[in-house]
Amino acid sequence: MGVKGLQSFMDRCCPEACVPVDLREMARQHVAKSQQVCTTSANTTRPTLVVDGMACLRHWYSCKDWVCGGQWREYMDVLKSWVEAFTLAGIRLVFFFDGVVGEQKRQEWVKRRRRVNGEISKIFRHMKAHGEQPGRELFCLPSGLATFTCFALRSLGQEVFCSVQEADYEVASYARLHGSMGILGQDSDFIIYNSAPYLSVAMLQIDSLTTVLYDRQRLCQTIGLAVTQLPVLACLLGNDVVSEERMQHIRNGAMATYRIHNTAPHSGAPQGQMVLAVSHLVNSLWGRLEEEPGLIPQSLNLSASHRQLLKRGICSYLLPEQEALQGGAISALPSAPAFENHVSPEILKACREKHVAAEGFMVYGVVWEGVTECSNTLEDAEDVELLPQALVYKPCRQLIYGLLLLLHGHDGSTVDPPAVREWFVYPGNPLKEPDLVHPVPVSLPCDQPSLDLLWFGTDPEVSALRLRSFLSVFDCQEYFELYGAVEDTLLAALCLVTYIVLQVQTLSQEDLDAYLSQAVCLRLKSTQELQRIKLPFLSSRAVQLASLYVRGLSHLLGANCASGCPLPSAALMPWHSFDGRLFHSKYLLSHSSTEKTVLLDSDSSCLSLFLFLREKVTDTCRKRGRVLQSRPSDPGQSPKTTPGPRYRDGYTGRPPGGGESWRERGETTGGHGGGWRESGEAWGDRSEYENTERLWERGVYGIGGVRGGRHFPPQPHSYSHFHDGRAQNMLHRPKQSRRGSYQSRGRYRLAPRWSQPPAPGT
Structure with a gap:
């Protein structure tokens, strides 16, 4: 820049x-x-x-x-x-x-x-x-x-x-x-x-x-210009407004003239000569006392469009009071928000205030500018198995746009749904034009609430509506009952991991275990412990999965803002829920068939929490027809897959909106199309996984259960409410006032060991 x-x-x-x-x-x-x-x-x-x-x-x-x-x-x-x-x-x-x-x-x-x-x-x-x-x-x-x-x-x-x-x-x-x-x-x-x-x-x-x-x-003093002439110099040299190519012929002429009058080259690099040459040109054409730098001398060889571009570039450096001296501002705000017909003036005002104060994410760009963008992500363009994050989270963004922009008439019909322009960087996207993405309404047991109600409503029922709207964006409505029973950070992580598993069909049980074990173990790690983690090597696939997760955290933040902030923003921050080195270590362990006790740092409370969260994810996915299978891969490289069809964006893999998927090509698990399980390519006999699942279903891995003669006591505020994988007597509606630190409420702690396992539900 x-x-x-x-x-x-x-x-x-x-x-x-x-x-x-x-x-x-x-x-x-x-x-x-x-x-x-x-x-x-x-x-x-x-x-x-x-x-x-x-x-x-x-x-x-x-x-x-x-x-x-x-x-x-x-x-x-x-x-x-x-x-x-x-x-x-x-x-x-x-x-x-x-x-x-x-x-x-x-x-x-x-x-x-x-x-x-x-x-x-x-x-x-x-x-x-x-x-x-x-x-x-x-x-x-x-x-x-x-x-x-x-x-x-x-x-x-x-x-x-x-x-x-x-x-x-x-x-x-x-x-x-x-x-x-x-x-x-x-x-x-x-x-x-x-x-x-x-x-x-x-x-x-x-x-x-x-x-x-x-x-x-x-x-x-060195280049012979006045301070007021610096904007002209900047534009002729090239900047973000006036590209270097547009003024190339002007610089070439300036350099030729400079060399005629200065036979001895400057002691610096050629760019040094260029700065001096253009400075001499500016001084000769504009003069040290030029009253208005925005005026372009007719002697400058420029077309009308280039002349206008140069003037705009020069004036872009004039600050407010300097603009007034030049006869008008050139950096004014847009005349009208992009979607002012889809939100109220109060929403527009709140959007801008939150954006300026760095309290919001995504909502301002969508409502005011009608555009959102995402820069580069660490994604391997040669990996045909994992979808780019932009496509993974596109359905999520559409629901966020739905919360922000969809208005409903008295007959329930959607009023004039707009399209949001997306500039998202991902493999295969040439970035020649934005993708036009239309909002989609969230699925709620009631009619979709107005944005004004979600943001400004004060009735007790609104708090529950905010949370349900947030969960619906990630297709995790079942987790409403977990609010208040688990830490907000873990609830958010659970939503994100579930969404990723549902969207990315090539994710395996090992990948899920890596995500969840990282989230569970991070809570007990100090910064120094995290720095001492040793990684024997790096897996390119683990790098992509880590970037995918962190991009998901920003989508959690956008959904939370659009829903009226049912969760505190702190609960969505990566320093409370993610560490790249810890995740990478868990990924390598998980794909190396490591025992779950080792994966969970031999901590019984972490193991119990991990198994509980994993059961929630697998049960939710099972209800939607997504069955996770064990598919350990060589951690040193991405799993080999058969390239699928190449789509409009040039990416090979599961199509974002239908068409032939990896499931339909026979690369899935669980008996769909003669996949790897039927062909005998499964790792081992999966006895450890099957035994774990049976023990969990019987309550042995449940709260207060026993494994190998070791007792796992119930955890306060949370585990005592669960048995047989179901929630009992839990908080069904979030409180409107939620003062205090989000970490202190519902924290899992290791209680004193019991001599006998408790009865279910105690």
Whole structure:
């Protein structure tokens, strides 16, 4: 992002503009300057640093295993330490994150996504060849990192904003309006904006709080321009608004003229010569005292469309009060929300407020912009067995759109259902145009509630309606009775795992066991224990399943927002429910036919909880005709499958909307079409699994059951309510007021051992 080659020019050819600074000293000087302006020191506020959160993600995520889905607990510790360093120095932080992708930048966004797809292919080839992740040169951020970082920083008490325009513009505007001490980021656009000083996060040393300040005044002295001429320079060099290709002929002419008058080449790289050549052109055509940089000289060889593009690019750097001086704003908000006819004004207002405060997910883009996007995910384009996450979660998104947008007339008919434009990156999608996805109504025992009722309703019955709406998005209505009996984090994980198993027909019993054992065991692990986990090698399939799960967490978040937040957002955060290294270890163990006691860390309470949750998933899936089978694979590589038909999106596998599936091709289990079980390819004789299932059905693995002479006592608030796989005397309606920490309610704890197993239901 930013201006092509400008920052490298400053680093290599203009060192006098790259000033080392101590942020503590800079903060003290900022306070002293503010006190001189104010009549009394009481009016002086803490020095504020505006942080470009998107630019900091690579700086923050320093955890070792980045391909495994994210080491979220460790990442949270990094964020906490980072924030504390500035807090102790008396510096206030304000964070901004990208909230929209402007249509004028869509092509640039697509170009980057395609480039990253190529890098992801290299990552998977390396893993399959060497059984380990590649070096940092192919580093890829874990899925959903930006989304969850917003919530992480808010949980640490920080001010976080999500943009409704170009994020760089909002950062620069906020910093200028509030007199901030600086902007911390890694984008040369902040050199162009006439705002607060631009500080490099790449050069930041957190222990000493030192970094490099890129001084725009010194840059201008070196290249012979005024600060007000920097937007023209940026657009002619190429940026996200004016692509490098559009102005190539202008730069070629400038370079030719520059070389005629400067026979001795500049001491820097060719890009350094280019910056100087374009600077000379700008100075000669615009003049140092040009009253309106937005005016394009007629002598510049541009077509009408390119002239208009250049003007728009130049004006995009003008901040609000600067726009007023130029005769009008150019960064105005859209004239009207995309789907204002499908939601009330109150919903529109709430959507925007939640989005700006980084409290919501997905709903603003859908309702206001009519568009949603998802960046690259670690998915192997050569694996024909696993569907891309975008297709796995498409039915879920359609139901979310249904909650947000579907209006019903008095006769029960749906009123003018709109289509949401989806820009989702996945193998086989050329990203030439968005997918048009229509909303689908959720299935509820009553009529679909209005969005106003779900979001603003105060009657006790509304709390239950919110939860039922949320569960319906994942086809998990049966889990309503589990609310209050299990931790909210586990309830959410149960919904997500069930949905994945129902949607991905190639998932096996081993995959389910890996997902559930990870969720159960994570609750008892410290960050240090998670860091000490050793992985003998990496499985490319486990990497994909981890990314699939984390993308699912963001869909849980979107469904929760659309349903009126029946669950606290904290319960959906990955640091409470997922660790990539732990999941990978459970995957390798599960596919190596490890005993369940070992898989559950030899902890009897974890084993009981795991078996209970697994029974819930398998029972729910069985009711929908989905029977899981054991299918252990070589953990070192993806299971070999017969390629299926190639669909419109170029992906081979189970079609998202019908057609020939792996079940119909005879690759399924359980007697459908002569699958692997009939052909004798099942692992072992499955006696361990069959014995486990029989023991569970008889209550031996139930609460208070016995295995091998060991007693498993009932767990408070939860297990004592269950026997024979059914819920008894449970909380049937969520309370409207739910104060306190979500972790403290319904937590599974190991109770004192009983000398005799309890009677069912006690």
